[in-house]
Amino acid sequence: AETWATVPLAPPDSIFKLTAGFKADAYPQKVNLGVGAYRDDNSKPWVLPVVKKATEILLNDPALDHEYLPITGLPEFTSAAAKLMLGGASAAIGEGRVASVQTISGTGANHLGALFLSRFYKWNGDKTIYLSNPTWANHHAIFKNVGIEPVDYPYFDPKTVGLAYEALLEAFSNAPEHSVILLHACAHNPTGVDPTKEQWREIADVMLAKKHFAFFDCAYQGFATGDLEGDASAVRYFEERGVPMLVCQSFAKNAGLYGERVGALHVVGATKDATERVKSQLSVLQRSEISNPPSHGARLMSLIMNNAELFDEWKGDIKTMAERIISMRKELHRLLTEELQTPGNWDHIVKQIGMFSFTGINPAQSQALIEKAHVYLTTNGRISMAGLNTHNIKYFASSLDKAVR
Ligand code: PLP
Secondary structure: OOOOOOOOOOOOOHHHHHHHHHHHOOOOOOEEOOOOOOOOOOOOOOOOHHHHHHHHHHHOOOOOOOOOOOOOOOHHHHHHHHHHHHOOOOHHHHOOOEEEEEEEHHHHHHHHHHHHHHHHOOOOOOOEEEEEEOOOOHHHHHHHHOOOEEEEEEOEEOOOOEEOHHHHHHHHHHOOOOOEEEEEOOOOOOOOOOOOHHHHHHHHHHHHHOOOEEEEEEOOOOOOOOOHHHHOHHHHHHHHHOOOEEEEEEOOOOOOOHHHOEEEEEEEOOOHHHHHHHHHHHHHHHHHHOOOOOOHHHHHHHHHHOOHHHHHHHHHHHHHHHHHHHHHHHHHHHHHHHHOOOOOOOHHHHHOOOOEEEOOOOHHHHHHHHHHHOEEOOOOOEEEHHHOOOOOHHHHHHHHHHHHO
């Protein structure tokens, strides 16, 4: 018999399928709002000017070689990445309580963090992780792959198109002590709905009271609001309060380095000694998984983060991206509420944060947008704001208007 006779055919990745449908569509006004990658005002990928500059510096360096990086990554990169996330004044960094490892972008950080917890967390019975409902679909697969079972916690309230805050707090309070809870640090994917400062404070209170572990996923630092510091505020606040935690960090979106796979995992320990032991085990795990992380993207980000001039330029580039997205939110809101008088409340479009917006439209309306208007979006009604620009926003607004009437 054929060796693979019993292997079932897996369904295609839904976003990939959407992109394929978009590419095959010959309609001139087609719009792709599926993909989670930044596009400029002409729907083109954008190489950050600071990345171009850093690439030039790197390639002109006569000492550049292609040796292996250390197992835990480029030290100048991981230390700068930790500072970027936790802040220069972080007590944990000052006291040597952060184990930082370079990873295969944010996905790799999630995987290594999950694998580490699976092996070494003091599980209280079953291995489970609490994930927001909804969340980045990959979270489910990443944790299942290492034997950790996902459990949903309430996050999104369709009635308000906002945070299901009371239900979330209740779920955290009712979870057994020492539960592991995944939190999106900012710009929640797919909803674009984040807790307020005050809500983060109360979430931290519950996490501390129940001795929960915070598994932070931070894929959009700076990209969300244009401010690297502000977008890290929940992570930094939890660190200050002493909530046990780790942070997954990606440079895909905020540096436009999607394909270079630049990221880091930061595990915060209670003591320097414990943190050193944690780092030694992360190194052992990393060795068996990838041996050594890739060098190019880490060298670029190390140059950018460790040079004051380049760092400032990067912040400017991040602002360019964040502000374009925010201006698209404002314009879409204006078109729907003022120009088209579209039925319903659309304030969530301007309240939501980051690359995505949960429009609140139902699967049938999403499907109608794809089929009738050639506007591609996921059926949960999520749109990537980065796919909108001054050329297609009017067309999109009027298509959305028609779909909900
Ligand atoms: N986590 C979340 C919530 C994301 O949305 C993404 C990307 O879409 C990632 C992690 C990881 O992305 P990457 O592996 O490209 O850094």
